[in-house]
Amino acid sequence: MVLVIGKQFHNGVPILQEAQIMVSKKGMILAVLLGFVMVLSLWAQQTVDPSVSNDSVQLTEPTARFPYVGRITGTKVYIRSGPAEVYYPVGQFDLGQLVVVHEEKYGSWARVAPTSQKQTLTEAELAELVGKEIIRGQVTGNRGRVRAGSVDIVPPAHASEVQTKCNMGDEVRVIGQRDNFYKIECPAGCFFWAALDYIESETPATKEAIDQVQQQEAAAAEEQKTAAQQTEQISKDRQEYLAAVEMLQLEQAKPMAQRDYQPIRERLEKLLDATASPAVKSTGQILLQQLARCETGLNLWKLSHQQNAQLKETLTKINQDRQKVELLVAAQSAVGATPDGIVVKGLLEKSAVFTAENKNLRFLVLDADNRIIYYAVAAKAGLDLSGYVGKKVSMLGQAQYDTITRIRILKVTNIVEQTSEIKGDKKADDKIIKK
Numbered sequence: 001m002v003l004v005i006g007k008q009f010h011n012g013v014p015i016l017q018e019a020q021i022m023v024s025k026k027g028m029i030l031a032v033l034l035g036f037v038m039v040l041s042l043w044a045q046q047t048v049d050p051s052v053s054n055d056s057v058q059l060t061e062p063t064a065r066f067p068y069v070g071r072i073t074g075t076k077v078y079i080r081s082g083p084a085e086v087y088y089p090v091g092q093f094d095l096g097q098l099v100v101v102h103e104e105k106y107g108s109w110a111r112v113a114p115t116s117q118k119q120t121l122t123e124a125e126l127a128e129l130v131g132k133e134i135i136r137g138q139v140t141g142n143r144g145r146v147r148a149g150s151v152d153i154v155p156p157a158h159a160s161e162v163q164t165k166c167n168m169g170d171e172v173r174v175i176g177q178r179d180n181f182y183k184i185e186c187p188a189g190c191f192f193w194a195a196l197d198y199i200e201s202e203t204p205a206t207k208e209a210i211d212q213v214q215q216q217e218a219a220a221a222e223e224q225k226t227a228a229q230q231t232e233q234i235s236k237d238r239q240e241y242l243a244a245v246e247m248l249q250l251e252q253a254k255p256m257a258q259r260d261y262q263p264i265r266e267r268l269e270k271l272l273d274a275t276a277s278p279a280v281k282s283t284g285q286i287l288l289q290q291l292a293r294c295e296t297g298l299n300l301w302k303l304s305h306q307q308n309a310q311l312k313e314t315l316t317k318i319n320q321d322r323q324k325v326e327l328l329v330a331a332q333s334a335v336g337a338t339p340d341g342i343v344v345k346g347l348l349e350k351s352a353v354f355t356a357e358n359k360n361l362r363f364l365v366l367d368a369d370n371r372i373i374y375y376a377v378a379a380k381a382g383l384d385l386s387g388y389v390g391k392k393v394s395m396l397g398q399a400q401y402d403t404i405t406r407i408r409i410l411k412v413t414n415i416v417e418q419t420s421e422i423k424g425d426k427k428a429d430d431k432i433i434k435k
Contacts, residue, residue: 067101069100069204069209069213070200070202071096072194073200076092078194079091079194080192083109087161088158088161090149091192093115093198097115098213099199101199109196110194111191111192111193112199146163146165146166146187148162165189172185237280244264244271248294259298261294264291268284269288319406341411341413344373344394344399345395345418346366347366348364348385348388348390350363351363362409365410376395377411379412383412391417392418393417395412397410398413
């Protein structure tokens with residue numbers, strides 16, 4: 001075995017020759033030593049991975065293990081817009097959730113791919129909605145910025161971290177809008193950050209592992225969609241409840257005769273049968289009880305109004321019957337009927353009420369018990385009844401009933417003074433009739 005180091009001389013003898021001499025003298029010893037060194041070297045290469053050198057490991061280590069699938073080991077782990085706690089949070093990971101880690105930074109932060117629950121923001125002026133439904137947007141500005149954020153947590157004005165940019169003509173899926181920003185699904189190039197302390201490496205990001213994450217995301221997305229639909233339905237039910245409240249208030253402002261609570265009851269009962277919200281059911285039941293009280297009040301008013309009408313009708317009939325009876329009594333109290341009217345006997349006195357001369361002057365006609373049976377008035381000019389006041393008289397005239405004052409009136413055409421008792425004065429009766 002010859003070791004060639006270089007062509008040099010020592011004391012006039014070439015080193016190559018000196019080496020050959022040393023090998024010749026100590027050949028056996030050197031051979032043994034060199035063989036031993038070679039064996040040690042081969043043994044070391046077999047115990048250490050010979051595929052890469054130390055230098056190559058250091059160059060490839062940061063990228064060889066990415067991406068990988070990690071599992072969240074904490075509860076409500078913040079998802080942030082950047083790799084530090086000073087960056088604003090945009091959401092939270094749940095315990096056991098799978099994520100795809102693409103990078104580790106500063107030894108404590110992981111850059112993770114967006115989940116189905118995460119959205120980003122883009123300026124509305126740089127996008128245009130297309131299609132009949134608000135599901136797609138087309139970027140109209142050049143290099144439209146996409147910011148990390150969620151309109152439910154971070155107001156768009158404070159969403160400052162730009163994740164990626166979209167070019168003119170790129171399409172994005174629009175979820176919602178707030179202020180001058182659209183809430184969109186994360187396009188390619190968007191990432192979020194989470195603390196490595198709460199991420200446990202599961203497996204490299206193989207196709208099977210990615211499929212597992214996608215299945216989890218699909219289930220989470222479906223659950224989120226169902227929850228959103230339920231929230232939307234509850235919101236609609238809440239609006240329907242508020243509409244019923246407004247209808248009731250408007251109905252109560254109407255006059256009693258114009259109120260109708262039946263449409264409100266039908267609408268409210270339909271809502272209570274359909275809603276799945278305990279809050280809407282509870283408040284709806286309370287409103288239904290209030291509506292029942294309003295209906296009871298309206299029914300009582302209608303019954304009272306109906307009874308008042310019936311009472312009025314009954315009183316009118318009684319009053320008419322009373323008038324007929326009074327006229328009949330007046331006719332019966334007369335001596336007899338003639339073509340010119342009836343004959344009434346009684347004591348003539350002044351009225352304390354009807355005293356106006358030439359306007360409403362009336363005189364009382366009292367029976368033997370001093371009860372008023374008529375109010376006497378002169379039916380023709382020149383007939384002065386005041387000269388008979390305090391006297392028992394027999395009068396001929398027409399009997400009428402004054403519906404306003406509800407009294408009987410005798411319009412006297414003839415009057416004579418009685419010289420005997422009221423009852424049985426036949427001469428006076430004949431005299432007044434013939435006069």
